Amino acid sequence: MDWMEASEEQMRRERQKARELRNSQWWKNRIASGICHYCGKKVAPRDLTLDHIVPLVRGGRSSKGNCVPACKECNSQKQHLLPVEWEAYLEKLRQG
Ligand SMILES: [Zn+2]
Numbered sequence: 001m002d003w004m005e006a007s008e009e010q011m012r013r014e015r016q017k018a019r020e021l022r023n024s025q026w027w028k029n030r031i032a033s034g035i036c037h038y039c040g041k042k043v044a045p046r047d048l049t050l051d052h053i054v055p056l057v058r059g060g061r062s063s064k065g066n067c068v069p070a071c072k073e074c075n076s077q078k079q080h081l082l083p084v085e086w087e088a089y090l091e092k093l094r095q096g
Contacts, residue, residue: 006059017062022050030069037068038078039093049075058083 006014021027031045038051051070054060070078078086 006057010059011056014056014060014062018050018052018056018067021062021064021067026064027067035069036071036074038070038074038090041071041073043071047072051075051078 027050031048034042034045034048036043036048048069048071050067051074052060052062053066053068056062060066077089081089
């Protein structure tokens with residue numbers, strides 16, 4: 001897979017879109033269940049953060065398909081792990 005580098009301009013646009021999404025009814029419905037997209041744990045809706053499956057820096061968009069609710073734990077894992085380590089983390093979650 002090609003490593004896509006997003007331009008500053010694109011990043012700014014997508015961050016703005018993410019802010020709008022976070023304020024939308026769609027997002028409120030999305031977090032109402034309190035389920036983390038990655039680990040499936042149930043947490044308080046206010047503890048869910050909007051996470052980009054494909055990060056913006058890697059060319060991800062703030063589309064509904066690319067934005068999912070993530071618990072704090074998964075979110076911090078994702079920020080600190082390398083992409084390959086994050087894949088391993090997800091794989092572990094899938095295996096239970
Ligand atoms: Zn989680």
